[in-house]
Amino acid sequence: MERAAKKPIGYQKHITYELREKIEAGLKSGLNKAQIAKTIHKDPTTVAKEIRNHRTPSGSPSKAPFDCANYKKCTRGRECRTSHEVFMECTDYTLFKCNQRDRSPGVCNGCTKAPSCRFSKYYYRADVAQRAYEYMLRDSRMGFNLTYSEAQWMADIIKPELEQGKSPYAILNEHPELKISEKCLYNYIEQGAFEQFGINSLALRNQVKRRKMPKVRANQYRKRKDSGYLTGRTFKDFLEYNPLWPHSTASIIALSSMMVQNGLIASRQLIILSAISLWIPFIMMFLTARLFRLLRSCQAVYFLPSIMMKKQLRRW
Structure with a gap:
């Protein structure tokens, strides 16, 4: 496969120093923008923008x-x-x-009246235009697209708002004169564009973080309990179920009617409650028997010395 032919000079994306020298030479010879554009194989608007952006006053x-x-x-x-x-x-x-x-x-390049003209003059110089182009090319690839005065002006607006706990979104809505997006403001803060003015990413997290709701206010928004399981159940139904209340000492456990906020009690909890209610009488009987045995043993130890004394006196 044959290698593609090299493009002629002038078809590059950026204007080179050689092309700028040709532009300066064409202006000195009195050529207009269209004629210069044909010599360097560029569009006339490209030449016009180059001259307008890089012309310098006398x-x-x-x-x-x-x-x-x-x-x-x-x-x-x-x-x-x-x-x-x-x-x-x-x-x-x-x-x-x-x-x-x-x-x-x-520009005034090639003007015959320039030496005697008393008004302001502008000239296009290839070396000055090349230095300005290189500086812009280097500056656009590093740092922030902000000057020191612009950064200080933005920091004076943003800092007091952040100290009040406002988010960047709220700040931009209140100050449309900043003319940047929310994402751009976050990038400036996180990348340290305002560090020398007391604004950094750590301060942003501490100042804009979500605050805990006070307990008094939290109680106002507490979720309401579901009391739907009580509908249709009255005190008369309870008296019909237990007519001896409140004189009855029997434990009342209605396992079928026990409800919780999220539904019925789990089957394991029902089994535990039923087992406890059944074994309470047996446990009470066992503890009572043990208590009587303990009392009898204490009584025997107390009266044993007196009985032995009576037996000794009878022997004498």
């Missing part, structure tokens, strides 16, 4: 204050250079517009 600031197009015919003596209030009140101010700088190609 080193010296504008000599014309606030880019006013009427600075040559100014009737106020150009006082807006030193006072911002005068600039805000000036009715003659007109913003300077340049088609080459503001529209196409978007």
Whole structure:
């Protein structure tokens, strides 16, 4: 199988440094975006985005204050250079517009009027664009997509809410200005984006954990017992079953009517209860007999010395 031919330069996913040098050379020669795109085999919108994202302002600031197009015919003596209030009140101010700088190609490369132009200028440089591209490529693959000021601003909102015991879901509902999802906020906290501001995953677990319900409140929500097995059973039925109550000392065990909250008592418990009720009289008789034997033995030991003394006196 033949190996696929290597794609020509320009079809790569990212713009390389060589292509940026060609873009800069094309801008200096006065080519527009479409012509530059054909030379590097790219779409014109790709070239337009590259120029717009990586153009840099000129080193010296504008000599014309606030880019006013009427600075040559100014009737106020150009006082807006030193006072911002005068600039805000000036009715003659007109913003300077340049088609080459503001529209196409978007930079001042190749402009013949650039050396004598007194307005703000923008240039595209291949080395500066390459450094910015490499920094963005490296920064997007490490850390968090947050600046220090953004992280501090978010922490100032989140921390007092977490201390009150609110969940991230509730915090995001109350503060839509955060503009992040619940999953994103959890990831920021668990990965330590706010550790330097006193928010970490351990604090999140301690502050948002479920609290135990107080006993007083728990009693209010106690499950109601099922008393359905008592329906149809009255005190008259009990008197018909045991007419001698309360003078009767007989034990009353109605095994067939014993119910519990979840159903009938297990058969093993029924057997144990019936056995105990049957063996109670025999156990009482056995204990009574043992008690009488113990009393008789104690009485015999007490009266034995007196009987022996009487026998000795008779002998004498």
